[in-house]
Amino acid sequence: MLLIPCPWCGDRDETEFGYGGQAHVPYPEAPETLTDAEWAEYLFVRDNPEGPFTEQWVHTAGCRRWFTLVRDTTCNDILAVHRTGTTNPVHP
Amino acid sequence: MTAEVTTPRARSPLHHRAHLLAAADVEGPRGVRLRELPCAAQVTLRLDPSSPAAARVAGALGLPALPVEPGGVRTAAGATERTVLWLGPDEWLVVGPEGDAPAIEAVVRDALGDGHGAVVDVSANRTTLEISGPCAREVLEKGCSLDLHPRAFGPGRCAQTLLARAAVILRQIDTGPTYHLLVRGSFAPYLADWLLDAMTEFRSPEVPR
Numbered sequence: 001m002l003l004i005p006c007p008w009c010g011d012r013d014e015t016e017f018g019y020g021g022q023a024h025v026p027y028p029e030a031p032e033t034l035t036d037a038e039w040a041e042y043l044f045v046r047d048n049p050e051g052p053f054t055e056q057w058v059h060t061a062g063c064r065r066w067f068t069l070v071r072d073t074t075c076n077d078i079l080a081v082h083r084t085g086t087t088n089p090v091h092p
Numbered sequence: 093m094t095a096e097v098t099t100p101r102a103r104s105p106l107h108h109r110a111h112l113l114a115a116a117d118v119e120g121p122r123g124v125r126l127r128e129l130p131c132a133a134q135v136t137l138r139l140d141p142s143s144p145a146a147a148r149v150a151g152a153l154g155l156p157a158l159p160v161e162p163g164g165v166r167t168a169a170g171a172t173e174r175t176v177l178w179l180g181p182d183e184w185l186v187v188g189p190e191g192d193a194p195a196i197e198a199v200v201r202d203a204l205g206d207g208h209g210a211v212v213d214v215s216a217n218r219t220t221l222e223i224s225g226p227c228a229r230e231v232l233e234k235g236c237s238l239d240l241h242p243r244a245f246g247p248g249r250c251a252q253t254l255l256a257r258a259a260v261i262l263r264q265i266d267t268g269p270t271y272h273l274l275v276r277g278s279f280a281p282y283l284a285d286w287l288l289d290a291m292t293e294f295r296s297p298e299v300p301r
């Protein structure tokens with residue numbers, strides 16, 4: 001189990017959180033111009049790096065806020081946590 | 093024939109278990125006691141804590157400011173005891189005595205004025221379990237991953253977390269210790285049963301290590 005540092009509440013068990021996948025995936029500027037393949041790429045295809053990965057989590061059983069964290073996919077170390085809308089890491 | 097008009101009184105979610113809770117008291121140095129405090133007034137408040145409306149609302153509730161630190165709790169001095177719990181960076185729960193919700197809502201709405209915010213009476217959402225006694229913390233620790241040791245948690249703090257997989261707002265009242273657990277009505281019988289079971293071992297002497 002991961003111990004996840006919510007940028008508001010501090011360290012909490014993974015069971016209190018929901019996972020939101022890769023962070024900072026931009027919504028297409030003109031979705032009506034996309035081909036089916038491009039739309040499918042936006043909807044379903046995500047990076048799968050070996051190493052640091054920026055992802056979205058929500059503290060469902062706590063403050064219910066979404067935030068982003070950077071997790072090393074090889075060892076699950078959490079490298080940084082950000083409140084939504086900020087670029088400064090938070091270390092609660 | 094005239095129909096008698098009566099105002100229905102709320103029946104709390106653990107009304108039917110009150111006798112079970114009362115019969116489960118454990119006395120002595122390993123004591124622990126569980127009760128339902130039914131029908132507390134609860135009003136959800138959402139607004140920008142840096143807005144002028146936030147200061148007006150705090151003032152109207154008799155507070156110098158709304159708690160902005162995670163897990164913060166403020167109790168207003170006044171004729172009616174009202175407590176504001178931090179639930180999120182722009183969200184609070186105002187808790188008062190039974191029947192106080194319409195008054196809280198009116199006071200807060202009036203203070204909000206044209207300010208941007210939301211005020212909702214959610215009194216029917218949750219009931220309150222009070223667990224107290226020298227071993228109350230040990231009982232909670234059987235199903236809660238938060239560090240409730242005095243070095244990390246204490247009176248005047250609250251947290252939203254899971255207790256025995258049920259979502260609760262946990263608040264410490266005093267160092268007895270006494271805790272209040274705000275839990276959804278539909279989860280309350282389950283959580284009360286879980287707590288009654290978790291309390292049972294404290295009737296027996298501590299097993300020597």
Ligand SMILES: [Zn+2]
Nearest residue numbers: 006009059063
């Ligand atoms: Zn949180």
